Amino acid sequence: MINVCLINLGCAKNLVDSEAILALFDKDPRFKITIDENEADVLILNTCAFIFDAENESFETIEELSKLNKKLVVLGCLVEKYKNELKKKFPKVNLFVGFKDFYRLPELLGNLLNENINKPYTVFNRIEDNGASIYLKISEGCNHNCGYCIIPKLRGTYYSYNEEDIYNYALNVVNKGIKEITLIAQDTTYYGKDFKDGTSLSSLLKKLDSIEGIEFLRVLYLYPNEVDYTLISTIKNSKHILPYFDLPIQHASTKILKAMNRNDSYDSLLNLVLLIRKEIPEAILRCTLITGYPFEEDSDIEILKEFLLKARFHHVGCFTYSNENLAKAYSFPQIDEKIKEKRRDEIMNFQKKISYELNKELIGKVFKGIIIGQENNNTYLVRTLFNAPDDIDGGVYMKTNINHKLGDIIKIKITDAFVYDLYGKEV
Ligand code: SF4
CATH class of the missing domain: 3.80.30.20 (tm_1862 like domain)
Structure with a gap:
């Protein structure tokens, strides 16, 4: 069994790629996914190079992971941007993989570890933040x-x-x-x-x-x-x-x-x-x-x-x-x-x-929502029409006496509004 740990940097689109890669390993009984870097046989880093700061974070993370003395695979935008230069800069990295080869990762890891692994791939996968x-x-x-x-x-x-x-x-x-x-x-x-x-x-x-x-x-x-x-x-x-x-x-x-x-x-x-x-x-x-x-x-x-x-x-x-x-x-x-x-x-x-x-203007309006988090016993974080995933739009907070679990669908009436956040109660 090969323990694989994937570290993702960057935007939601990168996360989707990382989820797709994890799905490949999840479906293959020869691999086990771990979130513990120390437990892993192979560390996979999905990098971002969209802007200068993201690029720096990618460089720093490669440095950090190199110190763990594991097999290290680097993917993503940084690899596409710098291609051959990275090999010289980070000699401890075992493999650099471009976008087109993402779905060959099990096979490439097999080569890296001298195991015969060659699997077809699926394209899509998902990110769950609340199970729903x-x-x-x-x-x-x-x-x-x-x-x-x-x-x-x-x-x-x-x-x-x-x-x-x-x-x-x-x-x-x-x-x-x-x-x-x-x-x-x-x-x-x-x-x-x-x-x-x-x-x-x-x-x-x-x-x-x-x-x-x-x-x-x-x-x-x-x-x-x-x-x-x-x-x-x-x-x-x-x-x-x-x-x-x-x-x-x-x-x-x-x-x-x-x-x-x-x-x-x-x-x-x-x-x-x-x-x-x-x-x-x-x-x-x-x-x-x-x-x-x-x-x-x-x-x-x-x-x-x-x-x-x-x-x-x-x-x-x-x-x-x-x-x-x-x-x-x-x-x-x-x-x-x-x-x-x-x-x-x-x-x-x-x-x-x-x-x-x-x-x-939204005060008094009723929205359908999904429970995406719990602030305390009777206050939940809700996603509605108003706010897209990943907290880009501020939060919608709902007070209720009913116990909910993540993913429940509710109706919320807005009672209070601020510059970024809305507050309401369950109806
Ligand atoms: S070139 Fe870049 S910013 Fe412009 S539409 Fe394409 S991805 Fe978006």
């Missing part, structure tokens, strides 16, 4: 070329997973008790276009929506320019798809959007938000933003603020631009870190009032 929720990755890679992003260089061009396979996987996990599925990809809106046979995110969502027993279906990472009337209608007319729109718009100044090589403009973004609001007034809107991208001036921040005032997102995540050496913008004139941070703080502070006002 999973992420489901529907594609790999990306066909966009955003100036700040190195993902297409690391993960390659877009390819969608087979629609039928995704459906069957979702059906299987729902039959086993999963109630909430969150679809993720680098760009979920591009789903199916590479098949050129009419398959689309809408067609996939309609199929998934038909699964009996699914309670919440949510889609993250919608590329704004590809969110069209058809997709909005699919969400509007569905039984289980949450009207939650995660729009990583990155900026609203047309000048900066152009410099970022995004396909949107101030007007197109505003029109999209207005269309969503018109079609689905109860929709919850989230966006992510970047401050300090090359060429940004104070006037662009004013434009962004004006946009936020008109668009009125419930949730805004704002990050400073991180200059990555493989990104197109690497050679552009750079903005001082302190200015980037000051602009980020300015935007986050500006948004607070808007979020607070919108959250207050």
Whole structure:
């Protein structure tokens, strides 16, 4: 029996990959998964190299794990980014594995340990945080070329997973008790276009929506320019798809959007938000933003603020631009870190009032929710339409005298609202 311990770094998409890898080992009786690094025969590290800080964390973790004197396998974005350089830098690592070979890991480990292991693979797997929720990755890679992003260089061009396979996987996990599925990809809106046979995110969502027993279906990472009337209608007319729109718009100044090589403009973004609001007034809107991208001036921040005032997102995540050496913008004139941070703080502070006002409008409303955590005896953490997984949107807290277990479906009436969190009681 070979004891395998996997350490994951990075985003939800990395976690899904790690879960898929663990599923390979889980299905193979020759391997045993352990969470104890000291008990392991082989340590597998899934790295992130999306920005400088993530890259550093990956380097440091390799150093740490090298000291344990176990067989060490390193996977993921860092391997794709640095390929051969890593071999020189970390001679104690036994194996570096690129994305395309993830699913050969049992076989590769067999070679490493001189055992004859050669197994076929499954594509999907899941992350559970409460026994009732999973992420489901529907594609790999990306066909966009955003100036700040190195993902297409690391993960390659877009390819969608087979629609039928995704459906069957979702059906299987729902039959086993999963109630909430969150679809993720680098760009979920591009789903199916590479098949050129009419398959689309809408067609996939309609199929998934038909699964009996699914309670919440949510889609993250919608590329704004590809969110069209058809997709909005699919969400509007569905039984289980949450009207939650995660729009990583990155900026609203047309000048900066152009410099970022995004396909949107101030007007197109505003029109999209207005269309969503018109079609689905109860929709919850989230966006992510970047401050300090090359060429940004104070006037662009004013434009962004004006946009936020008109668009009125419930949730805004704002990050400073991180200059990555493989990104197109690497050679552009750079903005001082302190200015980037000051602009980020300015935007986050500006948004607070808007979020607070919108959250207050939710007082008195009743949401369906899933119990995802327990704060104390009678206070539970709940996921509703309002908040996506992984705490990106703040929490919804519910007081009740009823005893619940994780994964229970409840109804909560909102009684109190703050900038990031909502409070309510069970009804
Ligand atoms: S859409 Fe842009 S930011 Fe997102 S993964 Fe593709 S290139 Fe990167």
